[in-house]
Amino acid sequence: MAKPKVAFYWCASCGGCEETIVDLAEDILKVVEAVDIVLWPVALDFKLKDVKAWKPGEVAVAFINGAVRLSEQEEWVKLLREKCSLVVAFGSCAHLGGIPGLANATTRDEIIANKYLRAPTVNNPEGTVPQEKSKVNGFELELPNFWKDVKALDEVIDVDYYLPGCPPPFETVATAVNAILENKLPPKGSVIAPEKALCETCPRNESKPDDLTITSFKRLATSTPDPEKCFLADGFLCMGPATRGGCGERCINGNMPCRGCFGPTPDVLDAGLKMLSAVASRGAADTEQASQDFADSLVDPLGTLYRFSLPVSMLRRRLVPTGDNQ
Numbered sequence: 001m002a003k004p005k006v007a008f009y010w011c012a013s014c015g016g017c018e019e020t021i022v023d024l025a026e027d028i029l030k031v032v033e034a035v036d037i038v039l040w041p042v043a044l045d046f047k048l049k050d051v052k053a054w055k056p057g058e059v060a061v062a063f064i065n066g067a068v069r070l071s072e073q074e075e076w077v078k079l080l081r082e083k084c085s086l087v088v089a090f091g092s093c094a095h096l097g098g099i100p101g102l103a104n105a106t107t108r109d110e111i112i113a114n115k116y117l118r119a120p121t122v123n124n125p126e127g128t129v130p131q132e133k134s135k136v137n138g139f140e141l142e143l144p145n146f147w148k149d150v151k152a153l154d155e156v157i158d159v160d161y162y163l164p165g166c167p168p169p170f171e172t173v174a175t176a177v178n179a180i181l182e183n184k185l186p187p188k189g190s191v192i193a194p195e196k197a198l199c200e201t202c203p204r205n206e207s208k209p210d211d212l213t214i215t216s217f218k219r220l221a222t223s224t225p226d227p228e229k230c231f232l233a234d235g236f237l238c239m240g241p242a243t244r245g246g247c248g249e250r251c252i253n254g255n256m257p258c259r260g261c262f263g264p265t266p267d268v269l270d271a272g273l274k275m276l277s278a279v280a281s282r283g284a285a286d287t288e289q290a291s292q293d294f295a296d297s298l299v300d301p302l303g304t305l306y307r308f309s310l311p312v313s314m315l316r317r318r319l320v321p322t323g324d325n326q
């Protein structure tokens with residue numbers, strides 16, 4: 001019997017999700033025994049024309065990681081949607097926008113200017129910046145369009161399942177691959193991870209007092225967390241109360257607070273707002289100045305509360321003056 005065909009593709013990402021597949025180590029051989037990998041740009045040389053030649057639905061599943069920001073990425077994911085029976089948003093960036101989604105806190109013009117004109121290592125006296133169309137030695141060159149916003153995968157194509165995490169732990173990848181092979185799939189739209197918050201399985205939960213109060217936040221750059229204590233009780237912002245469990249408490253076990261890469265629990269609309277509301281109600285400031293000091297102690301609130309989820313949050317992006325992000 002023919003083996004099911006599986007595709008892996010990447011958009012705006014760091015490549016860490018691909019590491020999850022590499023982390024399967026010799027178990028990758030079991031995957032290769034069970035499926036045919038027909039696309040995997042990080043490891044195997046397939047071209048766009050190969051994918052265009054597939055019949056619609058011919059490939060069982062595409063695991064797509066990374067957020068979407070380029071017209072080229074849009075073309076690829078729309079093609080994969082057409083050719084694959086199932087599409088899995090693989091990792092935080094495809095699921096929520098991820099770290100690349102923090103670029104929605106600035107504008108396209110600012111990004112281009114910082115990268116090509118202002119960076120200290122740039123030597124660009126003519127102020128050349130990338131153009132979608134240009135002519136070099138009589139040849140017409142074309143670059144993909146750089147969208148003004150970063151989008152999660154389901155803002156561009158229909159997505160069947162979500163595998164959360166930065167990167168997704170390989171155990172959840174194996175669970176998803178087995179569910180597909182055995183045709184034991186959860187309802188469409190499911191996030192393949194527990195619905196309960198990380199706090200519920202966190203080994204430090206016992207040390208979180210019921211009457212938790214926070215007077216100010218500490219920074220990891222200047223203080224070392226107590227390895228036995230709940231981070232919130234120790235004064236470090238931890239996204240555990242608003243984040244799905246299932247990661248194996250990876251950061252907690254490394255003495256780092258959770259930053260929310262598994263995304264919000266199903267009952268939470270906006271993980272950043274939920275966390276902001278939780279800490280604001282625990283703040284122990286009783287004067288205006290103390291309130292201000294408490295707020296100021298949370299350095300980079302956007303990058304902390306929305307590290308992985310800005311594009312799918314209620315904020316979505318920073319508002320900019322009209323014309324500034326054209």
Ligand code: SF4
Pocket residue numbers: 198199200202203204205208229230231232233238239240241252257258
């Ligand atoms: S807030 Fe963080 S450290 Fe505290 S119990 Fe929840 S996940 Fe664990």
Ligand code: SF4
Pocket residue numbers: 165166198243244247248249250251252257258259260261262263
């Ligand atoms: S502890 Fe939080 S940030 Fe770290 S892997 Fe788990 S869900 Fe992601």
